[in-house]
Amino acid sequence: MKRNAISKKPIPLGPVLMLDRERCIVCARCTRFGDVVAGDHALEFIERGYRTEVGTPGGGPVESKFIGNTISICPVGALTSQVYRFRARPWDNKPTHSTCTLCPVGCDMILDERDGEILRTRACENRFAQ
Numbered sequence: 001m002k003r004n005a006i007s008k009k010p011i012p013l014g015p016v017l018m019l020d021r022e023r024c025i026v027c028a029r030c031t032r033f034g035d036v037v038a039g040d041h042a043l044e045f046i047e048r049g050y051r052t053e054v055g056t057p058g059g060g061p062v063e064s065k066f067i068g069n070t071i072s073i074c075p076v077g078a079l080t081s082q083v084y085r086f087r088a089r090p091w092d093n094k095p096t097h098s099t100c101t102l103c104p105v106g107c108d109m110i111l112d113e114r115d116g117e118i119l120r121t122r123a124c125e126n127r128f129a130q
Helices: 029-038 067-073
Strands: 017-019 044-046 053-055 079-081 094-099 108-114 117-123
Touching (some): 067 079
Antiparallel strands (some): 108 117
């Protein structure tokens, strides 16, 4: 991905992930998560020095099953979800613990609701699982 003189804001890195480059502090949490935890190497740093920014290998769309988790660990909000982006402040939402029903595993999740509408879903740790 080459940087243009006039760049778009935000930059779509895939169907879900959006990047606001001016917010990024190059902490490497997103890239390390993909390398160490998810094992998919979905994000990487491109360029060097003051031009360093988050991108994808080969400049294509991000491919990861764990992109929601990657968005959650960004400490400054440089990585956001295209679906949830600026729809509500996190403290305006009412979180409700629930269980995912898409497969027989039954993963724990949090549903964030505001004014009777579910705005986003988030993963959460099941502390009782063995």
